[in-house]
Amino acid sequence: MNATPAPALSGGDAPAPELPEQAGELLGNVFGFGEFRPGQSAVIARLLGGRSTLAIFPTGGGKSLCYQLPALAFDGLTVVISPLIALMKDQIDFLTAKSIPAARLDSSLARDEAVAVYDDIRSGHTKLLYVSPERLGNERFLSLLSQRRVDLFTVDEAHCISEWGHNFRPDYLKIAALARRLQVPRVLALTATATPSVAADVARAFDIAPNDVVHTGFYRPNLELCITPCTAHQRRDLLLNELQRRPRGPTIIYVTLQRTAEDLADYLGSHGFTARPYH
Numbered sequence: 001m002n003a004t005p006a007p008a009l010s011g012g013d014a015p016a017p018e019l020p021e022q023a024g025e026l027l028g029n030v031f032g033f034g035e036f037r038p039g040q041s042a043v044i045a046r047l048l049g050g051r052s053t054l055a056i057f058p059t060g061g062g063k064s065l066c067y068q069l070p071a072l073a074f075d076g077l078t079v080v081i082s083p084l085i086a087l088m089k090d091q092i093d094f095l096t097a098k099s100i101p102a103a104r105l106d107s108s109l110a111r112d113e114a115v116a117v118y119d120d121i122r123s124g125h126t127k128l129l130y131v132s133p134e135r136l137g138n139e140r141f142l143s144l145l146s147q148r149r150v151d152l153f154t155v156d157e158a159h160c161i162s163e164w165g166h167n168f169r170p171d172y173l174k175i176a177a178l179a180r181r182l183q184v185p186r187v188l189a190l191t192a193t194a195t196p197s198v199a200a201d202v203a204r205a206f207d208i209a210p211n212d213v214v215h216t217g218f219y220r221p222n223l224e225l226c227i228t229p230c231t232a233h234q235r236r237d238l239l240l241n242e243l244q245r246r247p248r249g250p251t252i253i254y255v256t257l258q259r260t261a262e263d264l265a266d267y268l269g270s271h272g273f274t275a276r277p278y279h
Contacts, residue, residue, distance in 0.1 A: 017049030026069050030098060037062040039216040043188070044070055047152065052187040052208045054158070056199060056215040059192045064091060067154040067188050071128050072100065076149030077121070079184075080130045081175060082156040086278055088130040095128060104130040105141065118144060133160075133171035136178055145182055153179045155206075158189035162201035176205045192218070236264075240271055 019041050027033050036044075039057055043066040046053040057063050071078035082088055088104045095102040103117045103126050120126045121144055135141055153175065155161070161172040179187050187206045194202065203213060230238050243251065255261050261277035268275035 017045045017051070019045040020048055020073075022073055023048065023069060026072055027065075030072060030100070031065065031069065033065075037065075039214050040066055042214045046212055046214075047186055047188060048073060050186055051212050052189075052206050054189045054191075054199065054203050054206070054208045054213045056191055056194050056213070058216065058218050058220055060220075061192070061216060063156075063190045063192075064094075066190070067152060068095065068100070068128065070152060074151035076151035077126060077145075078128045078152040078154060079145070079150055080128060080154040080156060081133055081136070082130055083133055083160065083169065084157075084279070085132070087156075088132075091130060100128065101126050102128040102130070105135055106130075106132050121145075121148060124148070133169060133175070136171065136174050142178070142182075150182050150184045152186055152188060153184045154188045154190065156190050158202045159191045159193050159198050161189075161205055162198040173205075179206070236267060240268070243268070243273065 023041070023044055027036065038061070039055065040062050043053050043055045047067070047070045055063060055066055067078060067080060080088075080091075085104075085106050085108055088106060092102050092104050101120070103120055105114060105117055109117070117126070117129075121129060131141070155172070155175055158172075160169040161175065162168060176187075187208070189202050189206055189208065191198075191202070199213065199215075202208070203210070228238060239253070253264065255264060258277070258279045261279050265275040265277045
């Protein structure tokens with residue numbers, strides 16, 4: 001592992017609870033990793049110690065392990081709230097390959113698939129359940145959760161709870177109240193995008209103490225940022241020229257709308273590139 005500064009704990013230097021030996025065993029035996037990445041052990045120790053936590057990690061920093069590992073140590077259910085169906089599917093595939101009982105509830109499921117998920121939750125088989133924020137407005141679903149012991153709420157893209165954030169989603173405002181209603185003992189809020197004001201909003205919503213904010217920083221030494229000013233009409237031509245100039249290889253193009261992703265994939269496909277929308 002490359003040398004990386006230790007994660008900063010905002011609001012003081014109070015140490016995390018000691019990491020149980022069980023966590024290291026799960027890391028190696030179930031997930032196949034030899035050591036934790038920066039910040040992971042600090043977050044996991046807090047959750048296993050019963051403390052709600054805000055984790056601010058860069059994209060690719062290993063946020064998922066911070067709740068997947070504790071979920072196996074808890075007796076009850078871990079609920080993961082995520083706005084991205086495609087990422088839910090990827091996580092389910094990963095966990096299923098590890099023989100970890102996980103499921104998702106979202107609008108893409110057929111009725112019989114949703115019924116099977118409900119049955120598995122009711123029976124206690126499911127350890128991790130991924131849902132969209134909108135699902136939290138479904139009273140049938142909430143009634144089901146009230147019958148299960150829920151040990152952890154994980155809120156992915158937690159910056160969406162803040163009205164200061166550029167991705168504010170009103171449905172996120174319900175999560176904190178629901179956690180209290182269901183008497184969930186701990187919440188993990190995850191984000192890679194949090195200004196100080198947004199982080200303060202998230203911590204306030206979930207009663208996260210200042211010393212339970214784990215921030216590993218945003219610096220990514222493997223990334224180079226370049227900006228090319230252009231008009232909206234020039235954007236596609238500039239992108240196409242850049243792709244044609246480079247050696248062929250995997251490329252990720254970020255856009256703001258699902259429709260734009262689909263249109264751009266079609267456009268690139270018509271110019272000889274293999275491109276697929278992912279959202």
